[in-house]
Amino acid sequence: MFYYYYDGTYLLVVIGALLSLMASAKVKSSFARYSNVRSMSGMTGREAAERILRNSGIYDVQVQHIYGNLTDHYDPRNKVLSLSDSVYNSNSVAAIGVAAHECGHAIQHAKGYAPLSIRGALVPVANFGSTISWPLILMGLLIRSNASMLFINLGILAFSFAVLFQIVTLPVEFNASRRAVRILGETGMLGPDELRGTRKVLSAAALTYVAGAAAGILQLLRLLIIGGRRND
Template sequence: MFYPFFFDPTIILLLPALFLAIWAQMKVKGAYAEYSRVATIRGIRAQDAARMILDSHGLRNVTIEPVPGNLTDHYDPRSKVLRLSEGVYNSASIAAIGIAAHEAGHALQDMDGYAPLKLRNMIVPVANLGSGLAFPLFFIGFLFGSPTMMDMGILFFLGVLVFHLVTLPVEFNASGRAIKVLAGTGMFTQDELYGAKKVLDAAALTYVAATVMAAMQLVRLLALRGMRND
């Protein structure tokens, strides 16, 4: 049986994942907005906190620099650069320092040779290729009745799902390292630790939502593949 692309019934499979993604975004925006207005007692800026964490672990070769955008913070393992977004870099808020500590956690993973991080870095090119080719290949095959092209699209998208699955332990582990370091250095009070954990837990939920969405997208492609053969 043939179902037009824009009106196929499998779209309902994505609704729970979509609601989860919306809820996760609301959670992270709410937590960030709340704790970005609360300065830490010690008044340390996020860039200085990240520097202290890196230096205390012998990572003086890792540089810290600002990057344009909102919540564009990331650690680049290739160039050994920790980049903090404009709203985080010079901020002394609980949210900013929590985010900076999280990114420093990725640098610590890199130093330790953390296996999931190494695996994620290896499959980034495959995931990027898959995200660009999966849907065009699948739906061209769907429209023209080509099982081979549909299967290629599914295979490419499987790489995207694997990337999301590998990302989960990487992000959760980085947050765990961040909270442990902040607690161990005495940089935060218990109340401040609670706020930082709330921000990082909300951010982690967005990765869970993205993984669920990818999984349901794969289920949808497989369902469409079966329908097209009917």
């Protein structure tokens, strides 16, 4: 009975989930390790962010505290850079690295970095696609009519926009990290040894986006296989 219901495409979902779990564990361990390494400058994440923004000629971005752990982000809609509990008032190498990374996004916005603009334009489409995709696919799988494949294909198309958003996010995040490391090195805010620690933290964080994109692609592949079977 078990083998009758077994679907080999579940393996794709499992692989995606494992990749995401491994990436999440890696970023947490790296951040925890370098959160205990105090920067020689003694600057906090907030101070580092404000200095980077000023040095970049950006004066209209507000730096604020946000609750949570690793909930740091930059919102281009209202030009607010939010730093989490473990970054805002921390003077660790990890905190300064994360703050600088978010400043990288603010700099991208100020300079009109194309991938960031594309990602921003995809946000509403991706959100709608991720919300409506599974109801459409389930409807197509449950109904027995000529319209079933239409619903399935529409669901797959909607889900593909969410995956596209994850893929476009990759160059945005990598570029922000490169900007952060370069700025921290050029300004002397972190020394060579400290920069190595920052690179490890930001590289680990980048892996979460890579894993997320990989998981999305694997899920999309699974849906295409299921849709193909139904079409047959």
